[in-house]
Amino acid sequence: MPFLDLSKFTKLKDVVFGCTGPDIRRTTMTLQTAESINLEKITIRSPRKPILESAYREWQDLDRLLLQFWTSRSIRPRIGYKDREEGRELRYLVPRMLPELTSRGIVDLVEYN
Amino acid sequence: MPSPLPPEILDLIVDFLHDEPDALKACCLVSKSWVYRTREHLFAHVEFTLKSHIKLWKEKFPEPSNSPARRTRSLSIRRFPVVTFVDMGVGGWIRTFSGIVRLHVDIRGFGGGRKISLVPLYGLSPTLRFLRLDYGSSAPTSEIFSFVCSFPLLEDLALVSLGGNSEVDGWNVPSTSPKLTGCLDLRMLGGIRPVVRRLSELPSGLRFSKISVACLKEDVESMMGLMSKCSDTLESLSIYYYIVGAVFLSAFVVGQYLSATFEPSRA
Numbered sequence: 005m006p007f008l009d010l011s012k013f014t015k016l017k018d019v020v021f022g023c024t025g026p027d028i029r030r031t032t033m034t035l036q037t038a039e040s041i042n043l044e045k046i047t048i049r050s051p052r053k054p055i056l057e058s059a060y061r062e063w064q065d066l067d068r069l070l071l072q073f074w075t076s077r078s079i080r081p082r083i084g085y086k087d088r089e090e091g092r093e094l095r096y097l098v099p100r101m102l103p104e105l106t107s108r109g110i111v112d113l114v115e116y117n
Numbered sequence: 118m119p120s121p122l123p124p125e126i127l128d129l130i131v132d133f134l135h136d137e138p139d140a141l142k143a144c145c146l147v148s149k150s151w152v153y154r155t156r157e158h159l160f161a162h163v164e165f166t167l168k169s170h171i172k173l174w175k176e177k178f179p180e181p182s183n184s185p186a187r188r189t190r191s192l193s194i195r196r197f198p199v200v201t202f203v204d205m206g207v208g209g210w211i212r213t214f215s216g217i218v219r220l221h222v223d224i225r226g227f228g229g230g231r232k233i234s235l236v237p238l239y240g241l242s243p244t245l246r247f248l249r250l251d252y253g254s255s256a257p258t259s260e261i262f263s264f265v266c267s268f269p270l271l272e273d274l275a276l277v278s279l280g281g282n283s284e285v286d287g288w289n290v291p292s293t294s295p296k297l298t299g300c301l302d303l304r305m306l307g308g309i310r311p312v313v314r315r316l317s318e319l320p321s322g323l324r325f326s327k328i329s330v331a332c333l334k335e336d337v338e339s340m341m342g343l344m345s346k347c348s349d350t351l352e353s354l355s356i357y358y359y360i361v362g363a364v365f366l367s368a369f370v371v372g373q374y375l376s377a378t379f380e381p382s383r384a
Binding site (some may be wrong): 006007008009010012013014015016017018019020021022027030034049071 | 319331334340344352355356357
């Protein structure tokens with residue numbers, strides 16, 4: 005699965021990923037390469053399609069990685085939604101998608117266009 | 118009767134009303150001395166969508182030297198071929214918008230097999246900072262980039278393409294290209310490769326600080342190539358991958374919309 009290598013981009017402060025179900029692994033792999041010491045913001049835009057049961061495991065890999073970003077570099081991840089309705093749905097979905105981050109209260113839901 | 122307030126104070130008062138068009142229109146009727154500053158705000162953004170718009174503009178402002186076009190900061194031209202066709206008929210009025218800093222041109226859904234030329238808008242404003250172009254397969258990528266290169270101070274570039282990007286070999290690369298230090302926004306249903314190829318050929322290189330790309334998963338390699346060109350300056354990155362099924366659905370829906378709203382015989 006081809007993915008972006010962010011290791012060369014040392015000035016990167018802000019990354020946003022638009023995630024569709026099958027792409028979440030690609031997002032995790034890309035984020036693993038982010039070494040910029042300037043990185044301040046990570047935003048994942050909410051998936052537009054329902055998440056399949058099998059995809060939750062992949063979300064949990066992302067959950068662990070984002071937790072590492074929080075513990076090692078104090079980067080608080082954000083989940084972006086398009087409108088209020090999507091925001092309401094996300095409140096139920098996020099605890100299943102990102103259980104560890106949710107239980108520690110270190111994920112923010114933000115309106116993002 | 119001369120105003121008891123100095124003109125700079127009056128200008129300041131009018132500036133406070135910049136987002137209240139009704140109040141601005143009322144100000145225009147107060148005195149001739151108020152008109153100049155009020156028009157700066159009333160005509161800050163102008164949009165031409167229908168051929169009637171440009172005819173109406175010519176009717177209201179018959180004298181180019183008195184036209185508020187020079188005060189316009191942001192110009193939007195939808196249905197570009199229709200508007201430029203009418204514009205030629207009324208003496209090339211679009212060129213009076215020579216002080217704009219933002220330009221949005223939409224040429225989607227036109228051409229009918231013929232290639233559209235953007236020459237009527239080349240170098241429209243030497244101070245242009247932001248350009249957004251919505252196009253399909255009717256404009257070759259080389260034509261798009263010749264157009265881009267006609268704006269020496271351009272910083273932000275947004276290219277939105279619903280169709281495939283048509284490439285024409287043998288592009289005469291201009292000797293200079295814009296600064297391109299701001300934001301690059303690419304939304305390409307047909308893939309970003311031809312656009313990245315042209316961007317890479319620009320003689321002044323790329324120094325974007327922000328890149329936002331919506332593309333196909335197959336574009337990862339092109340995307341890396343593009344980002345590498347800006348590795349010293351890139352601070353913000355946004356990526357969205359289209360789902361192939363959704364691509365065809367959106368293209369179909371937009372195609373239906375355009376064919377329902379545009380009747381070539383009337384153009």
